[in-house]
Amino acid sequence: MLKVDLSFGSNFAYQNAFVEMHDRSHALSLTLKDGKNTCTSDEFPVGVFHAFEGKRLLAQLKFQYDYDEKQNIVTVCGTDFESSDAMCLKTVPEGTSEYCNQRTSSGGFAADDLMHNPHWNYRTPLMPGLEDVLKKMARAANESLIAALKKVPGLTVKVRTHPPEIAPEDYNKLLTVYRDKKFHGLYEPGTEYGPTDDLFTIESVWGGTVQFNFQEKFANVIGSTNDPKIAGLTWIQLWAKQYGFYPTVCTSYQFNGFPCGNSLVGGHVVTGTVATKVPAGSNSVYIFPICVQHNNDDKVYMEALKYLNGIWLKNYMGT
Numbered sequence: 001m002l003k004v005d006l007s008f009g010s011n012f013a014y015q016n017a018f019v020e021m022h023d024r025s026h027a028l029s030l031t032l033k034d035g036k037n038t039c040t041s042d043e044f045p046v047g048v049f050h051a052f053e054g055k056r057l058l059a060q061l062k063f064q065y066d067y068d069e070k071q072n073i074v075t076v077c078g079t080d081f082e083s084s085d086a087m088c089l090k091t092v093p094e095g096t097s098e099y100c101n102q103r104t105s106s107g108g109f110a111a112d113d114l115m116h117n118p119h120w121n122y123r124t125p126l127m128p129g130l131e132d133v134l135k136k137m138a139r140a141a142n143e144s145l146i147a148a149l150k151k152v153p154g155l156t157v158k159v160r161t162h163p164p165e166i167a168p169e170d171y172n173k174l175l176t177v178y179r180d181k182k183f184h185g186l187y188e189p190g191t192e193y194g195p196t197d198d199l200f201t202i203e204s205v206w207g208g209t210v211q212f213n214f215q216e217k218f219a220n221v222i223g224s225t226n227d228p229k230i231a232g233l234t235w236i237q238l239w240a241k242q243y244g245f246y247p248t249v250c251t252s253y254q255f256n257g258f259p260c261g262n263s264l265v266g267g268h269v270v271t272g273t274v275a276t277k278v279p280a281g282s283n284s285v286y287i288f289p290i291c292v293q294h295n296n297d298d299k300v301y302m303e304a305l306k307y308l309n310g311i312w313l314k315n316y317m318g319t
């Protein structure tokens with residue numbers, strides 16, 4: 001079990017003749033259990049619904065997560081991730097079942113989320129701008145959740161996101177190849193592939209982002225870069241695109257006296273101390289900026305010293 005405390009708000013005040021939202025921050029304590037689960041918070045008061053017998057307006061957070069207690073890895077949705085698993089802010093006038101569901105990202109499905117309640121439906125002209133306020137609250141709650149998880153000592157945090165936009169000319173450099181259902185390597189233009197080779201697009205392997213712990217041990221994925229100069233460069237650009245800056249130093253710079261070079265690639269790595277061929281279906285391959293020397297040395301392991309944030313690849317291949 002994992003306990004996290006969230007705190008979000010305020011700046012969510014809203015007031016008109018029908019409804020009033022408090023301008024106060026909210027503190028919630030959540031418990032995450034082992035496995036893939038839905039977390040539902042306690043209800044907390046967010047305002048008053050004057051137009052409906054002055055009932056208190058209650059809210060509740062609901063989201064899906066995956067917590068691997070043994071490996072101490074948690075996976076949650078990013079704030080811009082459009083999924084029914086993502087953070088949802090449910091609001092309800094106290095003592096009724098008139099729920100409205102507010103998503104962090106897209107509008108969701110109006111028919112499912114607002115349920116055509118006779119009283120509580122904030123997407124009408126009676127409450128202009130309120131949906132925006134509630135969306136901001138849902139987003140703040142999710143950001144607070146991610147921040148709280150990232151502060152838990154020893155916990156690895158995966159955040160599901162959409163991949164950054166990729167130029168068409170770079171697209172095929174990000175394909176991954178599976179041979180006989182086993183990870184074979186990165187796609188190399190000009191190489192002939194056979195009938196037992198499957199190519200996977202970046203969308204099919206992109207899981208999102210990952211935050212390692214400081215000094216987390218990691219090692220190479222064997223066979224991931226036959227030509228690091230070509231393939232690795234594309235992957236480091238993807239990392240740079242995700243984080244908004246180009247890395248300048250090896251993530252595991254001079255760890256254990258290793259002679260790091262200045263040329264960096266986006267290395268495919270796994271946690272632990274042993275370089276490995278990743279089995280099909282693995283959900284735990286990551287991209288970190290590492291030097292060419294580290295990338296070419298499967299005998300040493302590395303530690304996350306200079307960067308803690310990487311790209312998380314999921315390979316549902318074969319599962």
Ligand SMILES: [Zn+2]
Nearest residue numbers: 250260291294
């Ligand atoms: Zn290095």
